[in-house]
Amino acid sequence: MDISFLSVFLGIFAIGFIGSLPVNPINLCALEIGLRRSALPFSLGAALIETGQSAVALLFGQWAGQLLETNPVVKVVGALFALALGVFYLVRKKNAERQLDPGANRVFFYGLMVGVMNPQAVAFWILVLTSWNTWEVPGLSFDAAPIILLVFLIGVGSAKLTALQTYAVLGKRVSGRFGAFLNGSTLHQVIGLLLIGLGLVQLIS
Numbered sequence: 001m002d003i004s005f006l007s008v009f010l011g012i013f014a015i016g017f018i019g020s021l022p023v024n025p026i027n028l029c030a031l032e033i034g035l036r037r038s039a040l041p042f043s044l045g046a047a048l049i050e051t052g053q054s055a056v057a058l059l060f061g062q063w064a065g066q067l068l069e070t071n072p073v074v075k076v077v078g079a080l081f082a083l084a085l086g087v088f089y090l091v092r093k094k095n096a097e098r099q100l101d102p103g104a105n106r107v108f109f110y111g112l113m114v115g116v117m118n119p120q121a122v123a124f125w126i127l128v129l130t131s132w133n134t135w136e137v138p139g140l141s142f143d144a145a146p147i148i149l150l151v152f153l154i155g156v157g158s159a160k161l162t163a164l165q166t167y168a169v170l171g172k173r174v175s176g177r178f179g180a181f182l183n184g185s186t187l188h189q190v191i192g193l194l195l196i197g198l199g200l201v202q203l204i205s
Contacts, residue, residue: 008148009155015128016159025082025198026114027167028191032089033107034168041104043164045111050121051157057125058149079202081117086195125156 020027026046033039115121 005147005151008151011132012128012152012155013159013162016156017163019124019128020160020163021166023194023198024118025085025195026118027164028194029085029110029114030164031167031171032191034171037107038104039107039165039168041108042111042114043161043168045108046115046164047157047160049112049115050118050160051153053119053121054125054156055153057122057129058152076203078117078119079199082195082199082202086192086199089192089195090189
């Protein structure tokens with residue numbers, strides 16, 4: 001069976017993009033950063049981390065999935081990070097937007113940090129890979145041809161980058177209509193409450 005590199009890329013890209021659309025701490029951070037400056041460095045950092053997480057899923061498979069499911073520390077750390085980030089946005093000063101731009105490098109490393117605090121991405125890609133290998137499509141495993149693995153990783157990173165930039169761009173467009181609402185402290189309060197809610201749900205579930 002001839003392997004179609006394009007079908008692998010498009011399939012992984014579509015799955016990764018759709019899977020990245022639900023509201024979560026990473027997307028909310030991209031939206032908020034996009035209102036103040038270019039969110040591209042942040043998106044690149046987070047996408048790089050998820051690409052690495054997908055490689056972990058590819059390499060360790062079910063073992064990594066079982067570790068994430070059975071180890072409560074992973075869930076607690078992710079939930080506490082969301083709660084802490086939510087509190088940060090709630091108490092953020094109203095004049096925060098007037099402070100100096102942190103710079104692209106700092107925003108990039110912020111994307112790396114937020115991405116690391118999302119270990120659920122490993123479980124997501126394990127599920128994707130398990131389902132993918134049951135379909136009549138080119139198989140994906142660590143034993144696959146290097147070019148296939150490279151196409152897979154590029155698809156993952158591209159999907160995450162596109163999803164985060166979509167949040168940033170849409171947020172900026174919406175702010176054109178509701179600038180007084182989105183550019184003020186109200187936005188920080190909304191994001192903070194959403195993050196706290198996500199953290200609490202993660203702790204309870």
